[in-house]
Amino acid sequence: MNLSSFKILAVLSLFVVCISLTAQNKQYSFNKDKSELSLIVEKERTKLTVASIQDKKRGLPLREAKLYALDILTDTVGVWSVLPTKQNVWKLTFTVPEAKGFKIGFDDFYLPEGSLLYVYSKENLKNAVVYKHEDNPHGGAYSIENLKGDNVTLEYVAPEGVAKPRLHVADIGYKYLDEQNNPISGFDNASNSCMVNINCPEGSFWQNQKKGVLQLRVKKWNSTYLCSGTLINNTNEDKTPYVLTAYHCFENMSLEEISQAEFFFEYETPDCEVMNRPTYKYHKGAQALVLNPIEDGSDGALLKLSENIPDDWDVYYNGWDRGNEGKNITSGAIIHHPLGDVKKITLFNTPLTSDKWDKGNPDGSYWVTTYSLGATEGGSSGAPIFNQNGLVVGTLTGGDSDCATPTLLDFYGKFWYHFDQSPDTDLHMSKYLDSNNTGATRLKGLSALDDDTPDPTQQPDIIAYIENEMLNVSTKDVIKKIRIADLFGRNIYTYTAEYELQKHQIPVSAWRPGVYVLSVEMAGRSTKSVKIIK
Secondary structure (H helix, E strand, O other), rough: OOOHHHHHHHHHHHHHHHHHHHHOOOOOOOOOOOEEEOOOOOHHOOOOOHHHHHHHHHHOOOEEEEEEEEEEEEOOOOOOEEOOOOOOEEEEEEOOOOOOOOEEEEEEEEOOOEEEEEEEOOOHHHHHHHEEHHHHOOOOOEEEEEEOOEEEEEEEEEEOOOOOOEEEEEEEEEEOOOOOOOEEEOOOOOOOOOEEEEOOOOHHHHHHHHEEEEEEEEOOEEEEEEEEEEOOOOOOOOOOOEEEEEEEEEEEEEHHHHOEEEEEEEOOOOOOOOOOOOOOOOEEEEEEEEOOOOOOOOOEEEEEEEEOOOOOOEEEEEEEOOOOOOOOOOOOEEEEOHOOOOOOOEEEEOEEEOOOOOOOOOOOOOOEEEEOEOOOOOOOOOOOOEEEOEEEEEEEEEEEOOOOOOOOOEEEEEEEHHHOOOOOOOHHHHHHOOOOOOOOOEEEEOOOOOOOOHHHOOOEEEEEEEEEEEEEEEOOOOOEEEEEEEEEOEEEEEEEEEOOOOOOEEEOOOOOOOOOEEEEEEEEEEEEEEEEEE
Protein backbone atom coordinates (compact mmCIF):
# COMPACT_ATOMS: atom_id res chain seq x y z
CA MET A 1 0.00 0.00 0.00
CA ASN A 2 1.45 3.35 -0.97
CA LEU A 3 1.40 6.41 1.29
CA SER A 4 -1.43 8.11 -0.64
CA SER A 5 -3.68 5.05 -0.28
CA PHE A 6 -2.88 4.92 3.44
CA LYS A 7 -3.83 8.57 3.85
CA ILE A 8 -7.13 8.06 2.04
CA LEU A 9 -7.93 5.01 4.19
CA ALA A 10 -7.06 6.91 7.37
CA VAL A 11 -9.33 9.81 6.40
CA LEU A 12 -12.19 7.44 5.56
CA SER A 13 -11.73 5.63 8.87
CA LEU A 14 -11.77 8.90 10.79
CA PHE A 15 -14.91 9.95 8.90
CA VAL A 16 -16.68 6.70 9.84
CA VAL A 17 -15.66 7.12 13.50
CA CYS A 18 -16.98 10.71 13.52
CA ILE A 19 -20.30 9.57 12.04
CA SER A 20 -20.51 6.82 14.65
CA LEU A 21 -19.79 9.22 17.51
CA THR A 22 -22.34 11.70 16.17
CA ALA A 23 -24.98 8.98 16.01
CA GLN A 24 -24.15 7.88 19.56
CA ASN A 25 -24.47 11.44 20.84
CA LYS A 26 -27.78 12.09 19.12
CA GLN A 27 -30.35 12.71 21.83
CA TYR A 28 -33.55 12.19 19.87
CA SER A 29 -35.16 10.19 17.06
CA PHE A 30 -37.99 10.79 14.59
CA ASN A 31 -40.81 8.61 13.33
CA LYS A 32 -41.05 7.91 9.60
CA ASP A 33 -42.78 11.14 8.47
CA LYS A 34 -41.00 13.30 11.08
CA SER A 35 -44.28 14.27 12.70
CA GLU A 36 -43.04 13.12 16.12
CA LEU A 37 -39.71 13.61 17.87
CA SER A 38 -38.86 11.25 20.73
CA LEU A 39 -36.23 12.27 23.26
CA ILE A 40 -33.65 9.67 24.24
CA VAL A 41 -33.63 10.08 28.02
CA GLU A 42 -30.94 9.01 30.45
CA LYS A 43 -33.42 8.08 33.18
CA GLU A 44 -30.80 7.38 35.83
CA ARG A 45 -29.69 11.02 35.64
CA THR A 46 -33.07 12.65 36.07
CA LYS A 47 -33.62 11.97 39.77
CA LEU A 48 -32.01 13.81 42.64
CA THR A 49 -31.67 12.67 46.22
CA VAL A 50 -32.94 14.73 49.13
CA ALA A 51 -29.37 15.70 49.98
CA SER A 52 -28.69 17.04 46.49
CA ILE A 53 -31.92 19.07 46.48
CA GLN A 54 -30.96 21.16 49.50
CA ASP A 55 -28.82 23.55 47.46
CA LYS A 56 -30.51 26.63 48.88
CA LYS A 57 -29.26 25.83 52.37
CA ARG A 58 -25.70 25.78 51.07
CA GLY A 59 -25.90 29.01 49.13
CA LEU A 60 -26.29 27.38 45.70
CA PRO A 61 -28.85 27.98 42.94
CA LEU A 62 -31.71 25.51 42.50
CA ARG A 63 -30.98 22.75 40.02
CA GLU A 64 -33.97 22.72 37.66
CA ALA A 65 -33.59 20.55 34.58
CA LYS A 66 -31.21 18.36 32.60
CA LEU A 67 -30.68 19.78 29.11
CA TYR A 68 -30.96 17.71 25.95
CA ALA A 69 -29.57 19.49 22.90
CA LEU A 70 -31.71 19.37 19.74
CA ASP A 71 -30.66 22.18 17.36
CA ILE A 72 -33.62 21.56 15.05
CA LEU A 73 -35.00 23.89 12.41
CA THR A 74 -38.70 23.11 12.35
CA ASP A 75 -39.12 24.01 8.67
CA THR A 76 -37.44 20.66 7.93
CA VAL A 77 -39.61 18.53 10.25
CA GLY A 78 -43.27 18.21 11.21
CA VAL A 79 -46.25 17.84 8.88
CA TRP A 80 -48.02 20.54 6.87
CA SER A 81 -51.69 20.39 5.84
CA VAL A 82 -54.39 22.74 4.53
CA LEU A 83 -57.79 23.08 6.21
CA PRO A 84 -61.05 23.53 4.24
CA THR A 85 -60.88 27.17 5.39
CA LYS A 86 -57.57 27.40 3.42
CA GLN A 87 -55.63 27.90 6.65
CA ASN A 88 -52.19 26.36 6.64
CA VAL A 89 -51.40 24.05 9.54
CA TRP A 90 -48.05 22.69 10.71
CA LYS A 91 -47.81 20.14 13.52
CA LEU A 92 -44.97 18.51 15.45
CA THR A 93 -45.22 16.35 18.58
CA PHE A 94 -42.47 15.95 21.17
CA THR A 95 -42.42 12.80 23.29
CA VAL A 96 -40.34 12.98 26.48
CA PRO A 97 -40.38 9.51 28.09
CA GLU A 98 -41.44 9.33 31.74
CA ALA A 99 -41.19 13.09 32.18
CA LYS A 100 -43.35 14.85 34.76
CA GLY A 101 -42.40 18.30 33.50
CA PHE A 102 -40.17 19.96 30.90
CA LYS A 103 -39.55 23.13 28.90
CA ILE A 104 -38.61 23.80 25.27
CA GLY A 105 -35.91 26.37 24.54
CA PHE A 106 -35.67 28.22 21.22
CA ASP A 107 -32.75 30.04 19.64
CA ASP A 108 -35.31 31.74 17.39
CA PHE A 109 -39.06 31.98 17.96
CA TYR A 110 -40.99 34.17 15.55
CA LEU A 111 -44.71 33.96 14.72
CA PRO A 112 -45.90 36.21 11.85
CA GLU A 113 -48.76 38.57 12.63
CA GLY A 114 -52.13 36.86 12.28
CA SER A 115 -50.78 33.40 13.05
CA LEU A 116 -51.26 31.30 16.19
CA LEU A 117 -49.25 28.53 17.82
CA TYR A 118 -51.28 26.06 19.90
CA VAL A 119 -49.37 24.11 22.54
CA TYR A 120 -51.12 21.11 24.11
CA SER A 121 -50.65 17.54 25.32
CA LYS A 122 -52.36 14.51 23.83
CA GLU A 123 -54.37 14.08 27.02
CA ASN A 124 -55.53 17.71 27.22
CA LEU A 125 -56.29 19.05 23.74
CA LYS A 126 -59.03 21.39 24.96
CA ASN A 127 -56.73 23.40 27.24
CA ALA A 128 -54.13 24.48 24.72
CA VAL A 129 -51.89 27.42 25.54
CA VAL A 130 -51.94 29.85 22.61
CA TYR A 131 -48.93 31.93 21.55
CA LYS A 132 -49.17 34.95 19.23
CA HIS A 133 -46.88 37.33 17.38
CA GLU A 134 -47.00 39.69 20.37
CA ASP A 135 -45.41 37.14 22.71
CA ASN A 136 -42.01 37.58 21.02
CA PRO A 137 -42.58 40.24 18.36
CA HIS A 138 -38.96 40.66 17.27
CA GLY A 139 -38.09 36.98 17.18
CA GLY A 140 -34.93 35.63 18.76
CA ALA A 141 -34.54 33.47 21.85
CA TYR A 142 -37.63 32.31 23.73
CA SER A 143 -38.78 29.51 26.02
CA ILE A 144 -42.04 27.61 26.35
CA GLU A 145 -42.44 26.88 30.06
CA ASN A 146 -44.58 24.81 32.44
CA LEU A 147 -45.08 21.80 30.17
CA LYS A 148 -46.58 18.93 32.17
CA GLY A 149 -46.41 15.20 31.53
CA ASP A 150 -44.42 13.37 28.88
CA ASN A 151 -45.55 14.91 25.59
CA VAL A 152 -46.51 18.13 23.88
CA THR A 153 -47.73 19.09 20.40
CA LEU A 154 -46.91 22.35 18.67
CA GLU A 155 -49.60 23.24 16.12
CA TYR A 156 -49.10 26.34 13.98
CA VAL A 157 -52.17 27.80 12.24
CA ALA A 158 -52.04 30.69 9.77
CA PRO A 159 -54.34 32.21 7.14
CA GLU A 160 -53.52 31.67 3.51
CA GLY A 161 -50.66 33.89 2.38
CA VAL A 162 -49.07 34.35 5.80
CA ALA A 163 -45.39 33.48 5.92
CA LYS A 164 -44.04 30.42 7.69
CA PRO A 165 -42.88 30.80 11.30
CA ARG A 166 -39.25 30.74 12.39
CA LEU A 167 -38.92 28.09 15.07
CA HIS A 168 -35.40 26.91 15.86
CA VAL A 169 -35.56 24.46 18.77
CA ALA A 170 -32.35 24.62 20.80
CA ASP A 171 -33.05 22.12 23.57
CA ILE A 172 -35.47 20.43 25.92
CA GLY A 173 -35.06 20.85 29.67
CA TYR A 174 -36.14 17.63 31.43
CA LYS A 175 -37.25 18.58 34.95
CA TYR A 176 -35.37 16.81 37.71
CA LEU A 177 -37.51 14.65 39.99
CA ASP A 178 -37.34 14.10 43.72
CA GLU A 179 -37.38 10.71 45.43
CA GLN A 180 -41.19 10.72 45.33
CA ASN A 181 -41.02 11.11 41.53
CA ASN A 182 -42.32 14.70 41.56
CA PRO A 183 -40.68 17.63 39.74
CA ILE A 184 -38.42 19.58 42.08
CA SER A 185 -39.31 22.89 40.48
CA GLY A 186 -42.18 24.44 38.58
CA PHE A 187 -45.59 26.05 38.68
CA ASP A 188 -47.89 25.38 41.68
CA ASN A 189 -45.28 23.35 43.55
CA ALA A 190 -46.77 21.35 46.42
CA SER A 191 -43.72 22.02 48.60
CA ASN A 192 -44.67 25.71 48.68
CA SER A 193 -47.74 25.10 50.83
CA CYS A 194 -46.88 27.92 53.25
CA MET A 195 -46.06 30.46 50.53
CA VAL A 196 -48.34 33.41 49.75
CA ASN A 197 -48.96 34.57 46.18
CA ILE A 198 -47.89 38.14 45.59
CA ASN A 199 -51.42 39.17 44.60
CA CYS A 200 -53.02 38.01 47.85
CA PRO A 201 -54.02 40.75 50.34
CA GLU A 202 -50.63 40.39 52.08
CA GLY A 203 -49.02 41.74 48.92
CA SER A 204 -51.24 44.83 48.70
CA PHE A 205 -48.47 47.16 49.89
CA TRP A 206 -45.89 45.73 47.51
CA GLN A 207 -47.54 46.07 44.11
CA ASN A 208 -44.90 48.48 42.80
CA GLN A 209 -41.97 46.47 44.12
CA LYS A 210 -43.23 43.17 42.69
CA LYS A 211 -42.97 44.57 39.14
CA GLY A 212 -39.19 44.66 39.46
CA VAL A 213 -38.77 41.12 40.78
CA LEU A 214 -37.87 38.45 38.22
CA GLN A 215 -36.90 34.82 37.90
CA LEU A 216 -33.60 34.03 36.22
CA ARG A 217 -32.20 30.85 34.73
CA VAL A 218 -28.58 29.94 33.98
CA LYS A 219 -27.07 26.97 32.18
CA LYS A 220 -23.99 25.11 33.39
CA TRP A 221 -22.80 21.51 33.27
CA ASN A 222 -25.67 20.55 30.89
CA SER A 223 -28.23 21.53 33.51
CA THR A 224 -30.27 24.63 34.20
CA TYR A 225 -30.42 26.43 37.55
CA LEU A 226 -32.92 28.95 38.93
CA CYS A 227 -32.61 32.07 41.08
CA SER A 228 -34.54 35.26 41.81
CA GLY A 229 -33.53 38.89 41.40
CA THR A 230 -34.78 42.42 40.83
CA LEU A 231 -34.39 45.37 38.51
CA ILE A 232 -32.62 48.09 40.48
CA ASN A 233 -32.75 51.88 40.04
CA ASN A 234 -29.69 54.13 39.69
CA THR A 235 -29.24 57.78 40.65
CA ASN A 236 -29.43 58.88 37.01
CA GLU A 237 -32.94 57.34 36.95
CA ASP A 238 -32.49 56.57 33.26
CA LYS A 239 -34.05 53.08 33.25
CA THR A 240 -30.76 51.31 32.63
CA PRO A 241 -31.73 47.61 32.93
CA TYR A 242 -29.55 46.69 35.92
CA VAL A 243 -30.42 43.43 37.69
CA LEU A 244 -29.43 42.78 41.31
CA THR A 245 -29.15 39.18 42.49
CA ALA A 246 -26.72 36.82 44.28
CA TYR A 247 -23.19 35.98 43.16
CA HIS A 248 -23.62 32.30 43.97
CA CYS A 249 -26.15 31.98 41.14
CA PHE A 250 -23.16 32.30 38.76
CA GLU A 251 -20.39 30.65 40.75
CA ASN A 252 -17.92 28.68 38.60
CA MET A 253 -19.39 30.14 35.41
CA SER A 254 -17.53 32.01 32.68
CA LEU A 255 -18.59 35.50 31.61
CA GLU A 256 -19.73 33.98 28.31
CA GLU A 257 -21.96 31.50 30.13
CA ILE A 258 -23.42 34.27 32.30
CA SER A 259 -24.15 36.29 29.17
CA GLN A 260 -26.68 33.62 28.14
CA ALA A 261 -28.81 33.98 31.29
CA GLU A 262 -32.59 34.02 30.82
CA PHE A 263 -34.99 36.36 32.65
CA PHE A 264 -38.73 35.95 33.27
CA PHE A 265 -40.81 39.02 34.14
CA GLU A 266 -44.42 39.11 35.41
CA TYR A 267 -44.32 35.39 36.17
CA GLU A 268 -47.22 35.48 38.64
CA THR A 269 -50.87 34.55 39.01
CA PRO A 270 -53.20 37.54 38.60
CA ASP A 271 -55.24 36.62 41.68
CA CYS A 272 -54.57 35.22 45.12
CA GLU A 273 -55.61 31.70 44.18
CA VAL A 274 -53.50 29.52 41.90
CA MET A 275 -55.62 28.81 38.85
CA ASN A 276 -54.30 28.65 35.30
CA ARG A 277 -50.68 28.67 34.23
CA PRO A 278 -49.29 32.20 34.24
CA THR A 279 -47.98 34.07 31.24
CA TYR A 280 -44.65 35.89 31.36
CA LYS A 281 -42.33 38.22 29.48
CA TYR A 282 -38.99 36.80 28.43
CA HIS A 283 -35.51 38.18 27.86
CA LYS A 284 -32.22 36.40 27.18
CA GLY A 285 -28.77 37.89 27.55
CA ALA A 286 -26.87 40.01 30.08
CA GLN A 287 -23.46 41.39 30.95
CA ALA A 288 -21.95 40.66 34.36
CA LEU A 289 -20.77 43.96 35.88
CA VAL A 290 -20.04 43.10 39.53
CA LEU A 291 -19.59 39.63 41.04
CA ASN A 292 -18.97 40.00 44.79
CA PRO A 293 -18.07 36.48 46.01
CA ILE A 294 -19.83 34.47 48.68
CA GLU A 295 -16.66 33.14 50.34
CA ASP A 296 -15.02 36.41 51.36
CA GLY A 297 -17.57 39.01 50.29
CA SER A 298 -21.31 39.67 50.48
CA ASP A 299 -22.61 37.37 47.70
CA GLY A 300 -23.90 40.15 45.45
CA ALA A 301 -24.14 40.30 41.65
CA LEU A 302 -25.03 43.20 39.39
CA LEU A 303 -25.89 42.46 35.76
CA LYS A 304 -26.99 44.62 32.87
CA LEU A 305 -29.50 43.16 30.43
CA SER A 306 -28.25 42.95 26.85
CA GLU A 307 -31.05 45.23 25.63
CA ASN A 308 -33.25 47.92 27.14
CA ILE A 309 -36.61 46.76 28.40
CA PRO A 310 -39.43 47.47 25.90
CA ASP A 311 -41.33 50.68 26.63
CA ASP A 312 -44.65 48.89 27.06
CA TRP A 313 -43.45 46.46 29.76
CA ASP A 314 -44.91 47.47 33.09
CA VAL A 315 -41.78 46.97 35.18
CA TYR A 316 -40.39 48.77 38.22
CA TYR A 317 -36.77 49.63 38.97
CA ASN A 318 -36.67 49.07 42.69
CA GLY A 319 -35.19 51.65 45.01
CA TRP A 320 -32.55 50.93 47.64
CA ASP A 321 -31.26 51.91 51.05
CA ARG A 322 -27.57 51.35 51.81
CA GLY A 323 -27.84 52.04 55.52
CA ASN A 324 -26.23 49.59 57.92
CA GLU A 325 -28.38 49.92 61.05
CA GLY A 326 -30.48 46.80 61.49
CA LYS A 327 -32.51 48.43 64.25
CA ASN A 328 -33.86 50.85 61.65
CA ILE A 329 -35.21 47.96 59.55
CA THR A 330 -38.15 46.95 61.71
CA SER A 331 -40.23 45.02 59.17
CA GLY A 332 -40.45 44.31 55.47
CA ALA A 333 -40.86 41.73 52.75
CA ILE A 334 -39.08 39.32 50.44
CA ILE A 335 -40.53 38.82 46.95
CA HIS A 336 -39.20 35.70 45.25
CA HIS A 337 -39.72 32.59 43.10
CA PRO A 338 -39.37 29.60 45.44
CA LEU A 339 -38.73 26.28 43.67
CA GLY A 340 -39.27 27.99 40.32
CA ASP A 341 -42.88 28.78 41.20
CA VAL A 342 -44.86 31.94 40.54
CA LYS A 343 -44.02 35.09 42.48
CA LYS A 344 -44.51 34.82 46.27
CA ILE A 345 -44.22 37.21 49.20
CA THR A 346 -42.70 36.50 52.61
CA LEU A 347 -42.90 38.97 55.51
CA PHE A 348 -40.81 39.74 58.59
CA ASN A 349 -41.65 42.05 61.52
CA THR A 350 -38.57 42.06 63.76
CA PRO A 351 -35.41 44.16 63.28
CA LEU A 352 -32.64 42.65 61.17
CA THR A 353 -29.41 41.64 62.86
CA SER A 354 -25.86 41.55 61.45
CA ASP A 355 -23.68 38.47 61.04
CA LYS A 356 -21.62 36.60 58.45
CA TRP A 357 -22.51 33.64 56.20
CA ASP A 358 -19.35 31.74 57.10
CA LYS A 359 -16.08 32.38 58.88
CA GLY A 360 -14.42 33.76 55.73
CA ASN A 361 -16.86 36.65 55.33
CA PRO A 362 -16.12 40.19 56.55
CA ASP A 363 -17.79 41.00 59.86
CA GLY A 364 -21.34 42.28 59.52
CA SER A 365 -21.62 41.68 55.77
CA TYR A 366 -24.94 39.83 56.03
CA TRP A 367 -28.41 40.50 57.42
CA VAL A 368 -30.07 37.71 59.40
CA THR A 369 -33.82 37.36 59.82
CA THR A 370 -36.74 35.09 60.61
CA TYR A 371 -40.21 35.43 59.11
CA SER A 372 -43.67 36.23 60.40
CA LEU A 373 -45.36 34.87 57.26
CA GLY A 374 -44.11 32.36 54.71
CA ALA A 375 -40.56 31.13 54.11
CA THR A 376 -38.00 30.81 51.30
CA GLU A 377 -36.80 27.86 49.25
CA GLY A 378 -34.33 26.86 46.57
CA GLY A 379 -34.90 29.23 43.66
CA SER A 380 -35.41 32.15 46.06
CA SER A 381 -31.65 32.80 46.04
CA GLY A 382 -30.83 36.36 45.02
CA ALA A 383 -34.29 37.65 45.93
CA PRO A 384 -34.42 41.21 47.28
CA ILE A 385 -35.25 41.85 50.92
CA PHE A 386 -37.16 45.14 51.31
CA ASN A 387 -37.35 47.31 54.41
CA GLN A 388 -40.60 48.77 55.73
CA ASN A 389 -40.26 51.65 53.26
CA GLY A 390 -40.18 49.36 50.24
CA LEU A 391 -36.45 49.77 49.53
CA VAL A 392 -33.97 46.96 48.82
CA VAL A 393 -31.50 46.35 51.65
CA GLY A 394 -30.04 42.96 50.65
CA THR A 395 -30.15 39.79 48.54
CA LEU A 396 -30.84 36.23 49.72
CA THR A 397 -27.86 33.92 50.10
CA GLY A 398 -29.49 30.99 51.90
CA GLY A 399 -30.39 29.49 55.24
CA ASP A 400 -32.59 26.84 56.79
CA SER A 401 -36.03 28.37 56.33
CA ASP A 402 -38.58 26.42 54.27
CA CYS A 403 -42.22 25.43 54.68
CA ALA A 404 -41.25 22.55 56.99
CA THR A 405 -39.13 24.83 59.22
CA PRO A 406 -40.31 28.40 58.48
CA THR A 407 -38.97 29.94 61.71
CA LEU A 408 -35.30 29.09 61.11
CA LEU A 409 -32.74 31.71 60.08
CA ASP A 410 -32.03 33.07 56.60
CA PHE A 411 -29.02 35.17 55.53
CA TYR A 412 -28.97 38.11 53.10
CA GLY A 413 -25.90 39.76 51.63
CA LYS A 414 -26.13 43.41 52.65
CA PHE A 415 -26.73 46.00 49.96
CA TRP A 416 -24.59 48.25 52.18
CA TYR A 417 -21.63 45.96 51.50
CA HIS A 418 -22.49 45.34 47.83
CA PHE A 419 -22.51 49.10 47.26
CA ASP A 420 -18.99 50.20 48.25
CA GLN A 421 -17.56 48.27 51.20
CA SER A 422 -15.37 45.65 49.51
CA PRO A 423 -11.59 46.27 49.73
CA ASP A 424 -11.58 45.60 45.97
CA THR A 425 -13.10 48.70 44.36
CA ASP A 426 -13.85 46.72 41.20
CA LEU A 427 -16.56 45.02 43.28
CA HIS A 428 -18.34 48.28 44.18
CA MET A 429 -21.81 48.54 42.66
CA SER A 430 -21.74 52.27 43.40
CA LYS A 431 -19.88 53.02 40.16
CA TYR A 432 -22.99 51.88 38.26
CA LEU A 433 -25.81 52.70 40.67
CA ASP A 434 -24.35 56.12 41.59
CA SER A 435 -22.07 56.85 38.65
CA ASN A 436 -22.06 60.62 39.31
CA ASN A 437 -21.00 60.15 42.95
CA THR A 438 -24.03 61.93 44.38
CA GLY A 439 -23.45 60.21 47.72
CA ALA A 440 -27.13 59.20 47.96
CA THR A 441 -27.77 56.81 50.84
CA ARG A 442 -31.23 55.86 49.62
CA LEU A 443 -33.12 56.08 46.35
CA LYS A 444 -36.80 55.60 45.59
CA GLY A 445 -37.99 53.22 42.90
CA LEU A 446 -38.86 54.17 39.34
CA SER A 447 -41.77 52.95 37.21
CA ALA A 448 -41.13 52.24 33.54
CA LEU A 449 -44.56 53.64 32.66
CA ASP A 450 -44.80 56.58 35.06
CA ASP A 451 -41.82 58.68 36.12
CA ASP A 452 -43.93 60.25 38.87
CA THR A 453 -44.34 57.07 40.91
CA PRO A 454 -44.77 58.03 44.59
CA ASP A 455 -41.98 57.42 47.06
CA PRO A 456 -42.50 53.92 48.59
CA THR A 457 -42.59 55.50 52.06
CA GLN A 458 -45.96 56.95 51.07
CA GLN A 459 -47.56 53.51 50.83
CA PRO A 460 -50.85 53.46 52.77
CA ASP A 461 -50.75 52.01 56.27
CA ILE A 462 -54.15 50.37 55.84
CA ILE A 463 -55.98 48.87 52.88
CA ALA A 464 -59.63 47.99 53.56
CA TYR A 465 -62.42 46.91 51.22
CA ILE A 466 -65.72 45.04 51.37
CA GLU A 467 -66.20 41.97 49.19
CA ASN A 468 -68.84 39.23 49.50
CA GLU A 469 -70.14 40.72 52.75
CA MET A 470 -66.69 40.60 54.34
CA LEU A 471 -64.54 43.58 55.31
CA ASN A 472 -60.93 42.73 54.37
CA VAL A 473 -58.28 44.62 56.33
CA SER A 474 -54.57 44.54 55.39
CA THR A 475 -51.94 46.56 57.24
CA LYS A 476 -48.37 47.63 56.70
CA ASP A 477 -47.32 46.43 60.16
CA VAL A 478 -48.56 43.89 62.69
CA ILE A 479 -52.12 44.45 63.94
CA LYS A 480 -52.51 44.97 67.69
CA LYS A 481 -56.13 46.13 67.89
CA ILE A 482 -59.05 46.97 65.57
CA ARG A 483 -62.02 49.16 66.41
CA ILE A 484 -64.97 50.10 64.16
CA ALA A 485 -67.45 52.84 64.99
CA ASP A 486 -70.35 54.51 63.20
CA LEU A 487 -70.42 58.24 62.49
CA PHE A 488 -72.01 58.88 65.89
CA GLY A 489 -68.99 57.33 67.59
CA ARG A 490 -70.85 54.23 68.71
CA ASN A 491 -68.59 51.22 68.86
CA ILE A 492 -69.87 48.31 66.72
CA TYR A 493 -66.80 46.07 66.57
CA THR A 494 -63.59 45.50 68.59
CA TYR A 495 -60.84 42.99 68.01
CA THR A 496 -57.58 42.44 69.92
CA ALA A 497 -55.00 40.29 68.15
CA GLU A 498 -53.77 37.27 70.07
CA TYR A 499 -50.97 36.52 67.62
CA GLU A 500 -49.01 38.36 64.94
CA LEU A 501 -50.95 39.02 61.76
CA GLN A 502 -51.26 41.67 59.08
CA LYS A 503 -54.69 40.86 57.72
CA HIS A 504 -58.13 40.33 59.23
CA GLN A 505 -61.65 39.66 57.94
CA ILE A 506 -64.85 40.97 59.52
CA PRO A 507 -68.43 39.89 58.55
CA VAL A 508 -70.55 42.94 57.62
CA SER A 509 -73.80 41.35 56.40
CA ALA A 510 -75.62 42.67 59.51
CA TRP A 511 -74.39 46.25 59.05
CA ARG A 512 -76.73 48.89 57.79
CA PRO A 513 -75.67 50.80 54.67
CA GLY A 514 -73.66 53.87 55.63
CA VAL A 515 -70.25 55.22 56.58
CA TYR A 516 -68.07 53.66 59.27
CA VAL A 517 -64.67 54.52 60.77
CA LEU A 518 -62.09 51.75 60.93
CA SER A 519 -59.24 52.37 63.43
CA VAL A 520 -56.24 50.06 63.58
CA GLU A 521 -53.50 50.12 66.18
CA MET A 522 -50.30 48.66 64.70
CA ALA A 523 -46.98 47.66 66.23
CA GLY A 524 -44.45 50.42 65.83
CA ARG A 525 -47.01 52.94 64.55
CA SER A 526 -49.68 55.16 66.00
CA THR A 527 -53.33 54.24 65.47
CA LYS A 528 -54.48 54.86 61.88
CA SER A 529 -58.08 55.39 60.75
CA VAL A 530 -59.90 55.14 57.43
CA LYS A 531 -63.56 55.48 56.40
CA ILE A 532 -65.50 52.47 55.14
CA ILE A 533 -68.66 52.77 53.04
CA LYS A 534 -71.16 49.94 52.95
